[in-house]
Amino acid sequence: MPLRFLLDEHIRRTMWSAILRHNFRSQDVLDVARVGAEGAPRYGTLDPELLIWSEAEGRILLTEDKSTMPAHLGDHLARGNHSPGVMMLRRGVFLSDLTEFLCLATYASEPGEWEDRITYIP
Numbered sequence: 001m002p003l004r005f006l007l008d009e010h011i012r013r014t015m016w017s018a019i020l021r022h023n024f025r026s027q028d029v030l031d032v033a034r035v036g037a038e039g040a041p042r043y044g045t046l047d048p049e050l051l052i053w054s055e056a057e058g059r060i061l062l063t064e065d066k067s068t069m070p071a072h073l074g075d076h077l078a079r080g081n082h083s084p085g086v087m088m089l090r091r092g093v094f095l096s097d098l099t100e101f102l103c104l105a106t107y108a109s110e111p112g113e114w115e116d117r118i119t120y121i122p
Helices: 013-025 047-057 069-078 095-108
Strands: 004-007 031-034 060-063 086-089 118-121
Touching (some): 004 013, 004 047, 013 031, 047 069, 069 086, 069 118, 095 118
Parallel strands (some): 004 031, 004 060, 060 086
């Protein structure tokens, strides 16, 4: 099963635009929901709640929040919960490199490879 993602609200809108462009031009579509969109958590949702939603929906959280997310994930796991994973985006990366990485990860890996951990990408 291909990976599915949730885009944190703090990530630039240009990232969302890059994903939409990729999906329009490619057969390898990325399944990405974003905070604030219909069917996803609303703007202002706290990180612990995002982790609960991501777990329930089986979506890897894409975020740049390296200051607090590691602790939130640790607390989430300590309570006996699980996470499909958290991918920490590096600032300054080219959007084309990021979408290429997400596409490769989506179609060349299994969801279990990302579970319960933070991965810094790309």
